[in-house]
Amino acid sequence: MMVTTTLRQRLSDLFRADRAPAGYRPGVTLAHLRRNLGLATLEVDGVAFEIIERTESQLLMHLVLTEFVLRLPAATEGSASYEVHHSGTIRRNGIRVRCRSGNPALGRELQAQLLADTTLFQALMPLDFKRLRIDLHDQQWCVRLEHMGGSEVVNRLPAFRRYIALSPPQRTHLLQTLKGLQRLLSSF
Template sequence: MLTMVIATLRQKLFELFRADRAPAGYRPGITLAHVRRNLGAANADLERLAVEVIERTESQLLMHLVMTEFVLRVPAATGGTASFEVHHGGAIRRNGIRVRRRSGNQALGRELQARLLADSALFQALMPLDFKRLRIELHNQQWCVRLEHMGGSEVVNRMPAFRRYIALSPVQRDHLLASLMGLQRLLSTL
């Protein structure tokens, strides 16, 4: 009897904390609708670049976040597999762009870093861009850029109950579009 109670309790706990379960109060597509409204005319430019805009949720104790990821795929001139994270340098003030190799060819990471710094238009777009994550991956002769902006996200709290959308400002929208176009240009030759 005790074994059955423990097994049932364990199953209930597993179902409660399952990672693939949508958080309570999550409204699929609502954040994307806000982002598309913020993008305005830039939606056409993103479609021309073949950028996919997706929602991603992150659950926390009594709240969840809905983040927006901009996914760009570019045919690669090189083969292999690699993964890189791009972030701003500097602890308090941004003083550059850094590329951190997660896996793959270290020389390719150095080449990516050098080209990011050499492309002044891309560098000027990335420096003021408020991104949370920027991952660049190479797989099956294709680059995949995943850029998660700090704007275009929603915070949903259960206790106290509130929901807040963090808008993507027009200035950030312009930097985002310039960054994605610059990354497409840079990666198509790498």
């Protein structure tokens, strides 16, 4: 009985989600991304944002992903969470806002405003993002955008590391999207 418990504990420790993966170098991917962005500060045209690094473990590899985070005051009260994604099966043909929790009417209004803001729409359509989440909590908007670039793949077998750079056009679309979301959410 004692051997089984010890073995179970060791396996549990080995696969803990909160443990950093082997070979993870905190801050290295962020440094690559900051150079890649070419910005002295994390601010563009008065829009300040932060970048957060997180890891995603898989069997013999891990990913170091970066999220661009934008926090803004909200005129709207309440709590809500929305996911923004491209629509279309084969080709991107639009933008959809999905209500995860909270007021669905606010989500529909958010989608209508996204489609009406041509500058923001034109920046979002070619933007290669994995996740774009907009949360409302304590009269504050929090936008979390995870781009496909600005990340690192680390494999243990065979051993290699690869930083996936943010291309110049994607950099432009990303910064325009952050500015556009700041402009859009300031009206909510």
